[in-house]
Amino acid sequence: MLAKITQSKTLHWLGRQLLNREDPRAFFDPLTTAINPMWVQQYTPARVERITAETQDTKTFELRPANRWGGFKAGQHLNVNVEINGTRRTRTFSLSSSPALWESQGLITLTIKRLPGGLVTNWLHDDLKAGDVIGLTEAFGDFLIPEEKKPVLFIAGGSGITPILSQLDTMALEHYPGPVTLLYYVRTQSDVIGEEKLSALRSRYPAFSLNIITTHEGSAPRYLKGEDLDSIPGLTGCEIFLCGPKGLMDLATEQLCQRGINEDELHSTFFAPPAPAKLATNDIGGEVTFSTSNLTVDSKGDANLLEIAEAAGLSPQHGCRMGICHQCSCTKTSGTVVNRLTGQVSGPGSESVQLCISIPQGPVALEA
Incomplete structure (x- = not known):
């Protein structure tokens, strides 16, 4: 009887935990990771098969993503998700292998140069080893081979x-x-x-x-x-x-x-952030409402929507943080934002915006 009561309480507790989370995967992943890191669901896990030195400061990482990964086209890139000192970090890297390697052997390669002072690239070079598992997003980008067979x-x-x-x-x-x-x-x-x-x-x-x-x-x-x-x-x-x-x-x-x-x-294509546009500082900032989270915060200055969300304790999905990967895109339901890179002002209605390069211009509401 005691075992049945304990089991019932455990299931009730698990149910409460799941109801209180927007994404159940965030609850189960720490449990499944302890058993097999390739079972993670929040991102595509990829096991490191081999690491090869290309130059003094560049290595090629041969990876075997989980079978559910969607593949890629030549010239595309993806976000790599790693945990460093208890914090998950995301960076964007190009795929250096052909799609044929993935299609025939289930392997891909990332060729990564160590950046002086770079947190993630230095960790990849110094700490990542064969057998480890890292996270990947789906591939993206339009730096693609021309369909028309021109020189x-x-x-x-x-x-x-x-x-x-x-x-x-x-x-x-x-x-x-x-x-x-x-x-x-x-x-x-x-x-x-x-x-x-x-x-x-x-x-x-x-x-x-x-x-x-x-x-x-x-x-x-x-x-x-x-x-x-x-x-x-x-x-x-x-x-x-x-x-x-x-x-x-x-x-x-x-x-x-x-x-x-x-x-x-x-x-x-390149991953260095473009020079930001000059903005009129007296014309930006405002109240931001995150409707899904039922949270409203006030912002001043040129903080972008991603920074505002994180300062408010939210953890929206993001990748490169410089307007390239579109992983942080979400729906703006009302209000106007300024594109930090181009200076262009959005319309006042509903549209998709990138949190990392969008600065509120007056009151803004987001589905986040």
């Missing part, structure tokens, strides 16, 4: 090569007719990421032309020059993809526009 020019700098490695591998497997050219800028030859893969691609993919340019091995720095672009046959007819440091991308964009390429025709 392609890739311009990459440093770790900006990672999504391009995925694209090149895929193009070779699918016999993309080309021509396909890569201008890859690195500080020194020892900083080439994916050197073995690039060499193999050059050997087996006749349409692929590779030009690795070192910027700091001569007496003076050697950056992208007009002659690099002028060496590309039919430049104005190419689909052009840019990925790398902002300085390289700005220089490439300027040089390409001088040669008749419209900036709107360039494909680019």
Whole structure:
């Protein structure tokens, strides 16, 4: 009888816990993680199969996501979710393998450069080991191989090569007719990421032309020059993809526009936050109502909606915190917000907004 009473109380307690939580997975995950971390439901768990050093400060992490993960297209990225000192951290990284590896073997790779002072990248390099399990989101992004089979020019700098490695591998497997050219800028030859893969691609993919340019091995720095672009046959007819440091991308964009390429025709992706727009400080801030949570708070200054929610004790879903991944998107039901990156003001009605780059301009209500 005592056992039945105890069991009944336990089930009653579990029921109360579930009713008090918006997402039951948040309750069960700590329990299932203790048994098998690959059973977690709040995110897709992925087991680390192998870690390979690419350069002195870059490693490739081969991962095996749970079967329910949705896959990806070459050139896309995802959010990685890890726990560091008891706090879950999320960062955005490109996939460096081809989708064919996932489809045939259930594996993916992330090639990650250590950032000086970077909390997550340093932890990944120093503490993550084979056999560990980390969290992934579904893949996203539109830095994709063109459907129309036009000539392609890739311009990459440093770790900006990672999504391009995925694209090149895929193009070779699918016999993309080309021509396909890569201008890859690195500080020194020892900083080439994916050197073995690039060499193999050059050997087996006749349409692929590779030009690795070192910027700091001569007496003076050697950056992208007009002659690099002028060496590309039919430049104005190419689909052009840019990925790398902002300085390289700005220089490439300027040089390409001088040669008749419209900036709107360039494909680019990078994870450094764009420079924010200048905002009129006396025109921002206001009362924010989180209707789902039945909470209203007042904000002043240029705090974005994600920061306001977190300061109020809420934990909305988010990823990159810089307007790239759209993981923090939610519905604004009324009021206006200002886009921190563009300075654009929203309409007053219902629409989807990104919490991390939206600043209230007067009273705002959110479904959060």
